Amino acid sequence: MQPLMGQLPAARVTANRPFTHTGIDFADPIMIKVGIRKSTLIKTYVSVFLCLSTKAVHLEPVSDLSADAFMACLRRFISRRGLPSHIWYDNTTNFVGTRREIIKYYAKQRSGRTVYDELLDEELCTVLAQVEACLNSRPLTPLSSDPCDFNVLTPSHFLIGGPAQVIPEPDLLNIPANRLRKCSLMQKTMQDFWCRWRMEYLSSLQVKNKWLKDKKPIPIGSLAILKEDNAPSLKWPMVRIEAVHPKRDKIVRVVTVRLANGNQLKRPAVKICPLPDC
Template identity: 35%
Template sequence: MADIKSLLKKRSTYKCKLTIFTNYLNLLNTGSTISELQRLDLEERFSRFNVMYTEFDALQSEIEMLEEDPEDLLEEREDFERQYFSQVALARSLLGVSSKVKAVHLELVTDLTTEAYMAALNRFVARRGKPQSITSDNGTNFVGASNDLQRFLSSNNLASHIAQEGIEFIFTPPYTPHFNLLAEAAVKSCKHHLKRLLHLTHFTFEEMTTCLCKIEAVLNSRPLTSLSSDPNDFSALTPSHFLIGRPLLTVPHPHVADVTITRLDRWKRIQHVQQHFWRRFHNEYVSLLQTKTKWLASTGEVKPGQLVLIKEKTPPLLWSLGRVVNTYPGVDGITRVAELKTKRGTIRRAFNCICPLPLH
């Protein structure tokens, strides 16, 4: 019991450090910009803060191994991780460090005018915060919005710190969409499947907005890598962690029968499109992970303790994850089957039905 008490006391010091760093960031975030001295100080604190999570993860895993019922301690881990990743996102924004996690934000506009783009940009800033820079092609609506903002900041007698709050617009060369690769890849993931579904029905503006928000949630729910090395932790890092600090959830809905969409009422049509999009995107993402694992990023080995994505039918936003407990070689010495520990128990799956998540 003395060991548990000492470990719990040590864990409280990490929580105290997290609170101190949170208060420090909130103090820095009150101003419009940070000075060079503050930037250097933040970089030094942030480098130490990044190491703290690895230490907390090892400590929490040790506590969970000594406890008789480790399930009760998962809430402690989740609370710490939620606060930790939200502060990481804030620190990166203050330092101007971009995280290329391909999080998606979809906005519906009625036309391609500068006014419509400015309205969409204002909605984005109100919900996500002001971006430091925007990279886009040379569309007339994008160039027009940039010119309007620059004229406003230059023609008005504003204070210098307010004038610096403008957004930096970066335009790629004409006919080079590959220059904005991450954004184009995210748009492709949406349009590739969505265009094949929307020709089946016609949505109103409100219905289309709801449908896009549901598809945005699907794209931002995909697992990227494991959050910890704890064998009892089946959670994965997702793009939504960088947006809201936790995984995305959805309001439960009954399964919509796979029938002709025109036979469904208006609300069920939205559910039908989302569920159809989920199945297509889920299969595509699983195939992508299997391709990377087999050919590009690893030797194809599946090791005990590794977090894997299980290929099976699940409701939208629910990715089936498990930890490898053991592997079983065949008579030829080649391993093709793994035993997995999941939230619902232990199962066995062949390698073609599991996808190891990247370690980095």
């Protein structure tokens, strides 16, 4: 039997302040260097906070998987993003331990102790902030149906009222890491992440069964992302569909697109990632 798919939870479809309903999970651990002369490698974790209604992302470094370390991480998150009304998490021990501590605090069963989180490498915090900006720059839907408007809604609009911005940096992708200074190495790390994240996100916009079942051609005037390998950080090439060019089999494999500057290009249809209708 194929039962009808259930509806999305109310937290996913109700307009709220960003991070009112928050999901939390941990990324895989990463190794960072601590110290200048006698540097040592330590294992560090990244806590991922996801707003369930706006898809905004907040990243926080965590020194270990203990309840105390996550409690400090949660305090930093609440200080910057506000207090959530609901938090979703799995039943790992650090989450359960933190929940137990919060319940005890509100029940006033004990006075509560201050949790001091060890300071992590400043460079990691910088890279995580830039990665966070990349994630929150992704286009969600057009801001209007005006064919002359190329602006899109992003998670950053809910956080800062507009799209995320980045300081222009030189292209460091093709320079070996051992030839870069520490500051430049951080930017190369962010650029490597940007290239991978952008391509994986664009692939998620194109359903995997597109070669098995034919679909209706993309409507003229629709807003889409153009897959460009050399797009700079936080820049998503947006285009409007000007014309489609079906072949003899009536399948559209080539489209004409219009850029924001008015130039028109012919591109393969597989390079086009349409955005959901506003």
